[in-house]
Amino acid sequence: MDFLSYQSVPAILKENAQRYAKRTAVSFKKQGVFLSLTFEEFYERVLLLARGLLKVGVKRGDPVCIFSENRLGWAISDFGIQSAGGIPVPIYATNTGKQAAYIINHCEAKIVFVSTKAQYEKLLEVRDEIPGVELVISYERFMGDRSFPVYTQYQLSEVGTLLSVEDTGQIEAIIEQITQDDLITIIYTSGTTGVPKGVMLTQYNVMSNAQIGLHHLGVLGDKETFLSFLPLSHVLERTAGYYATLLSGQHVAFAEDVKKVMENMVEVQPTWMVSVPRLFEKIYSRVHEGAHQLSPLRRSIFHRALKVGREYATKKYVNGQADSLLALQYRLFDRLVFRKIRDRFGGRLRGFICGGAPLDRTINEFMWAIGLPVYNGYGLTETSPALTLSNRDYIRFDSVGKALAQTELKLAEDGELLVKGPQVMQGYFKSKDKTVETFADGWLKTGDIARIDEEGFVYIVDRKKEIIVTAGGKNIAPQPIENELKLDKYISQAIVFGDRKPYLVALLTTNLERVIDWSREQDLDYLDIYELIKSTKVRHLFSERIAALNKGLPPYATIKDFALIPREFTIEGGELTPTLKLKRKEIYEKYKDMVDDMYLKKGNGLVFQTTSRDGEKK
Incomplete structure (x- = not known):
């Protein structure tokens, strides 16, 4: 599917609601059970919310904040805001009230979606600091303070009132007016240093990055299930694990909580996940801790299997060499050892996409050895995010892969990686000075020190400031x-x-x-x-x-x-x-x-x- 033949993400969702009408689009856990919505049902929920937003006065280009962890409500809000012509502005669920207030005030949002009473209370504590907020909408029902009323997303959507032909026509007319140059979001950097900056990304930035990334990866089947647990407030999960998945007609399941990811993997049995290195470090540690508890004989078999697995992965994927005897040994150890390990993580995983920070070579090699490939990539919030990505045909365990199509890379004199490409942001919201500082002769300065080898593999050394x-x-x-x-x-x-x-x-x-x-x-x-x-x-x-x-x-x-x-x-x-x-x-x-x-x-x-x-x- 050519994403760029459409003008926007909502336009593709509209098409998918017909093309994949009865296919599962999203899953979410409620009262201990995973429930789901088809593409047709999900799109209807999006239209209902868009109708409600239009009734409360949302206009084209209005910023609307989402202060929530990953869940169904987040996804409906995101598409609903866009379908009403607004711009979703996510806020990390872990942010404090004061941190949320900064973003709300800076983007001048009048409406804020919250997931729970706890998030609402964060805003209530700073009510005097966010005078521009006119409406708070929650995904859960609870009593709010009289001075700061809160309504549910169900109430705003008027779920009990069917969409009329006029309602649908009005919203879809707005969707048709969205262009590839319109902002799809403003994402505020997580602020490891200094004040967060609002990164302006367009529909084109994100759609092109999702499409080029999927083509680069080249290993997705017709029906995949992605388990989403990284914050959708961050562009990595949003583009790679959410937009790319839904736009290509695949299934997104939302994890209950970061702490329950391992448990949810067994329940959902995902085929793909997007993660940061910390998950793989935990898998590596958990598997080795389990091996430590085995009998001497079984522990010896595990270490022998791992030795063969590493050698097999290096020869096959790194060197491109065939070794029939080694392949036979690997299949034996796969039945004895590796398949049992994979079953502990759902049993259907075909691969992970990793970003956020460089993954250690030893851990990456280990993941490939046990049959859980990790496709390491690199990018920034400012680049939608992916700039580089590994591919099954070219893997280096300590590399973040090669540049995506249409992406140009070069190194400054001090080793800083500079980039150009269709995924590069439009600039920082209300901050021309910071935008100018971030570019040099049209090249985005990544702030990362890197090296690029003769074959085009990129290696991230560290943050320039670190x-x-x-x-x-x-x-x-x-x-x-x-x-x-x-x-x-x-x-x-x-x-x-x-x-x-x-x-x-x-x-x-x-x-x-x-x-x-x-x-x-x-x-x-x-x-x-x-x-x-x-x-x-x-x-x-x-x-x-x-x-x-x-x-x-x-x-x-x-x-x-x-x-x-x-x-x-x-x-x-x-x-x-x-x-x-x-x-x-x-x-x-x-x-x-x-x-x-x-x-x-x-x-x-x-x-x-x-x-x-x-x-x-x-």
């Missing part, structure tokens, strides 16, 4: 070191510091299950986890693990000291963005005393720190 320059003048990319640290079975997350300092230090979150298992083997006595990770033996364990990593690094890039944190970095804790990227500035501020103390001790490896239950240094 490159560490030590006191000795050495430039060090922290992300590859952090990825190596996270591969250790006792380490869950890692962040490296050292900018303008004489050496590198690291904050490590512990894999508590593994550490507790190890403590039992060592017969350690402790009252709680905080006392456990303060023990000299645990300190020595981690010192040994860091020392082993350091052997593979040049002296100036070795970790000279570390501190342990007994809990993971989280979105709620303010350490991660909604797309699970580390907030380096916030983490440093939160654990500043711990980091600074490691330098006061001059990196002698004797420092040991942990945190208390409330996050204070101990």
